[in-house]
Amino acid sequence: MKTIKGMLAILALGITALLPLRWAQGLGRRLGRYFYRQGDSSRVYRTTRVNLLTCFPELSDQQQQQLIQQSLEQTGQSIAEMGMSWLWPVKRTLKVIRRVHNEALITEGIAKGKGVILIAPHLGNWEILNLYLSNRYTFTAMYKPPRQKQMDNLIKRMRARLGTDMAPANVQGVRKVMKALKRSEMVGILPDQEPDVGSGVFADFFGTPALTMSLLPQLAAQTGATVICGYAKRLDNAEGFDIYFSEAEADIALKDIVLATAAMNRSVECCVRELPAQYQWEYKRFNSRPEGAARVY
Template identity: 25%
Template sequence: MASVHFSRALLAPRHWLTWVGVGVWFLVAQLPYRLQLAMARGLSPLLRKNKKRLHQAQTNLRLCFPELSDAEREILLKETLFSTAMAVFETGIAWFWPKSRLRRLFTITGVEHVEQARAEGQGALLLSLHFTTLDIGSAMLGQHVNYDGMYRPHANAVYDYLQKTRREAYCKGGMAFSRDNVRAMVSQLRKGRMIWYAPDRDLGEKMSVFVPFFGVQTATVTATGQFARMGRAKIIPFTQRRLDDGSGYAVTIHPPFENYPTGDDIADARRVNEFMEQEILKCPGQYFWAQPRFKTRPEGEPSVY
């Protein structure tokens, strides 16, 4: 679980273009926040060129919001594309802004729920979900909560180094370890640590049960309840929302789940999906719809994509 360290191999010529891109990203991140919002709004139509992601987003919105008209779903799609474009700028803010500047951009409520768990000497899974604001929300959370996190290693060595080290910098002493490192997660939970965890990805039928998500039978991982049980930990959800007036963000730490896990994988998975549904409905355009959330289908059902 030790932090990765910079090595001379990262300066090899094959990585030079990536470093140039990182430099540009850093400079853009220093621009005024509202200018970055405007740039994201202007660039978002370009995301329509990624036909695969566009189709996934359109399909997911059609399945999850069948009550909306085509025109209403198109408005929601435009907001989704904007939020997806803004995620690049928000990640730059999360990685490259000093903490003092970031503090001026958000408010946070519910910290007492984490403090209560800490006072009881109990670890917790900080249940998150894949809003496009994922990285900036985690950085803002780190200003008030000391936690570790899980991440997906990247094939690009420079990007992998940056995402791990920058995410570990969100809070003092924080560690980021591979999402496959179950032993590390359980060990940290039993030590009373807080662990960032977002289970809303399709990881296949082997690791999941099918429960509704916006009315669609969805492969939902059972690991949330299993980790809570093995780590003797609470489930404390948190979310973040980009404010409509462009002034910043509201971060909310929610009360812990009660009577969780129950030992019933289906009931526990449904509980997680219900929470996610209610939070997504507060800002549906900020959820990352351009993912194959419904790739795994129940036996006999055709692919939706």
């Protein structure tokens, strides 16, 4: 069954890769509207709704529904863009990047000699961000391998087209990341998914405790690397993407892991507030709960 799912996913990627960006995004918006019309019968809708109610309780019912629909349309576009991100020729894909903001944070960090850690939330199109960075820097990206082997092979091959070194989220991957930072290179970590049991602590995210990886703050404390945030914003009317970099909170390098992970989550939250509709709200970020706390989902 996993093999069949993997083959179907690759087939879908191939089909969407044949489409111009405008058509692919239009298809993605329609997919998102389908999820929205399904309401609570759709897991994607339910999870998005609960996450937005949890993180933005100050919004009115009308504002909540508007953001839910916008988020699902953006999620659909992220799915439909994967063919473009992975299968288009590299030069063609890079042409969809329009402007890059605050890239000096990277070059200044590398010049300090202790490497750069990129916090890359699931915001906008992170595959475009990866491609841009690997085209300009020696870049190591940590990732969690998917269950389907065909998809894992495709991910490693496509993300490594410009030399990105892929580091799996295990002991061997951590060693690879440490070596890259010692060489004053850049590493990228997506920090906003639940870690394995024993690999994280609870820290507030939009005011709600979320099981949060401790690896990134530990790397920052051990290496003294510069920590920045980055994301690729999807522009309206299929105009492409703008890439943004910003400084992470300094407390992310504290040895107190509770304070450090809280600073990391605030750094992610700051990015998400700039672009709330383009965040991956369909993921169950608050699935694990502190002892005695009520379930969110």
